Amino acid sequence: MTLFATAAPLIAAFAEEGDKVLSDGGWLAAGAWLIPVVPLVLMFGIVFFGKRLKYKGWELAEASMIFVALYGTALFIANMAGDGIDYQGSVEIARLGDMVVEWGWTVDGLSIMMYFVVGVVGLLVFTYAKGYMEGDVRYTWFFASFTLFAGAMLVLVSSANLIQLIVGWELVGVASYLLIGHYWEDHENNAAAIKAFLTNKIADVGLFVGAIVIAMTVGSFRFVDILDAVAANDSALMSVAFWAGLALFIGAMGKSAQFPFHVWLxxxxxxxxxxxxxMHAATMVTAGVYLLGRMFPLYQVEGFADDVKTIIIIIGGLTLVLTGLIALVQDDIKKVLAYSTLSQLGYMVAAMGAGAYTAGLFHLFTHAFFKALLFLGAGSVIHSVHSNNMSDMGGLRKSMPYTFWTFVIGSLALAGIFPLAGFWSKDEILASIQYDAGHGGGAAATFVLVLAIGGAFITAFYMTRTVWLTFFGEYKGHAKPHESPKVMTYPLVGLAAFSVFAGWFNIPGVFTGFTDWLAARVHVLGDHHPESLNYGLAAIGLLAAGLGIALG
Structure with missing residues (x-):
């Protein structure tokens, strides 16, 4: 009996309609439309009233994330304690002939996971940002844009139909443009914002084409109707499945920065x-992987799967190894982590190409915590030494102990070292790709498996190099280093805890596991995943990571 199964009666008793909450979500799921709405409403509050408030609008931004984190956690617990929530709510907006346009919200394992990740990571990042952004001339505007960014991602992941997903998708792009170009006085920053926006717009053409083709074929934009048509082997949908699926994947490549669209990140x-x-942990770049997860059954259609899935797994494999190699030679600590994100997204995309829905999304889940930790740790160092370059750092472990130890934990989790979170999710990806290689994936899956194992070595190597150059040796900077204030170090400790324990959520016998509850609806055509830990492959992955640490 799992830990949460044991606790289920207590959780059910907490609510007046506990049994209903654990089966279909009940009032908890019915009210989930508030999850994206509250941040967007409070964003307008920051715009109009933020400068009059004591903390210049930060308190409204923080309140929005507290709400999302608490609501997301409640749904997360209820979903694990029961048999998995599967709820659809909607309000009709308009009719286009026989086609209904709705504003809907989805509460299932996939969306609940994203509510939890965006809420918890967002809360800790917003708390940290209070200290990091102190003294910024556009402090209030920053938190308005930041709240829009989180709210837009929640619109995207709560979507019950393709139109709403596209609305959230584009809002995320607009918010990212505002935030990347926050220091717009610098021409390079302004150019970076434009580059990110335009690169994504090119890829978005694929999303629009795929959505229109699918909706015209099925007669509905609703995910439920589309996936039901897939499950029923609808002949009209099957005839366009290859091109529609490929078009959607191009859209996903842009947001999740897969080769050759990686240049903006x-x-x-x-x-x-x-x-x-x-951006790297819980919003924007995870949107492409989320889209592949939401439309996963489409990529499992017999005959179609072998074609587009091969493209997906190869793109993921190439991205994970090429961007990992680029990370090896970076001096800017944030760019090391940026290329690292590209590499880890490659792992997630490769998993989707291998038909491993659970493995890909499980890595998205664990990666969110340790990548947020690493970026905030890097920010703590930058805040102290006033430089992004590791050549200006060194010897900081004594003057910044909280930052040092939490950064080490995040680095080990990213490298996939047992028993930290990254070990469990990366090992499941390796095992799933190996499984696919022996069950129809052929030479492509075998090739990507080799790349993924090599990627484990590369990841450990560049993170060891980063830790060494930043925290060991002699300090080479000019500013006197110091530990960051508590408002910045406490979130590091919280994220470090998740970086240790988040992998436990998919260990049978401890929790019910992602495999059991992530999203029952998407499993209509199966999910390629191993039934138990592959000790041999896990040992190879650990050996590769260990060599990377030793040589780094």
């Missing part, structure tokens, strides 16, 4: 470090 480091943390 490193330049996006021009924005404030809290923006980088939230």
């Amino acid at each position: 490193p330049d996006a480091m021009a924005g404030p470090t809290p923006v980088s943390a939230l």
Whole structure:
């Protein structure tokens, strides 16, 4: 009996309609439309009233994330304690002939995971940002844009239909433009914001084309109707599945910065470090992986799967190793982490190409915590030494102990070292790709498996190099280093705890596991995942990471 199964009666008793909450979400799911709405409403409050408030609007931004974190956590617990929530709510907006346009909200394992990640990571990043952005001339505007960024992502992940997803998708792009270009007086920052926006617009054409083709074929924009048509092997949808799925993947490549659309993400480091943390951990770049997860059954259609899935797994494999190699030679600490994100997104995309829905999204989940931790740790160092360059750092472990130890934890989690969170999710990806290689994935899956194991070595190598250059040796900067204030170090400790324990959520016998509850609806055509830990492959992955640490 799992820990949460044991606690389920207590959780059910907490609510007046506990049984209903644990089965279909009940009032908890019915009210989930508030999750994206509250941040967007409070964003307008910051715009109009923020400068009159004691903390210049930060308190409204923080309140929005407290609400999302608490609501997301409640849904997360209820989903694990029961058999998995699957709820759809909607309000009709308009009719286009026989087609209904709705504003809806989805409460299932996939959306709940994202509510939890955006809420918890967002809360800690917003808390940190209070200290990091202190003294900024556009402090109130920053938190208005930051709240819009989080709210837009919540619109995207709560979507019950493709139109609403596109609305959230584009709002995320607009908010990212504002945040990347926050220091717009610098021409390079302004150029970086424009580059990110335009690169994504090119890829967005694929999303628009795919959405229109699918909606015209099925006669509905609703995900439920689309996935039901997939499950029923609708002949009309099957005839366009290849091109529609490929078009959607192009859209996902833009947001999740897969090769060759990866060029915008490193330049996006021009924005404030809290923006980088939230963008790389819980918003924007995870949107493409989320889209692949939401439309996962489409990529499992027999006959179609072998074609587009091969493209997806190869793109993911190439991205994970090429961007990892680029990270090896960076001096800017934020750019090391940016290329690291590209590499880890490559792992997630490769997992989706291998038909491993659970593995890809599980890595998205664990990665959110340790990547946010690493970016905030980097920001703490930058805040102290007033430089992004590791050549200006060194020897900081004594003057910045909280930053040092939490950064080490994040680095080990990213490298996939047992028993930290990254070990469990990265090992599941390796095992799933190996499984796919022996069950129809062929040479492409075998090739990507080799790349993924090599990527484990590369990841450990560049993170060891980063830790060494930043925290060991002699200090080479000019400013006197000091530990960051508590408002910045406490979030580091919280994220470090998640970086240690987040992997436990998919260990059978401890929690119910992502496999059981992540999103029952998307499993209509199966999910390629191993039934138990592959000890041999886990050992190979650990050996690769260990060699990377030793040689780094």
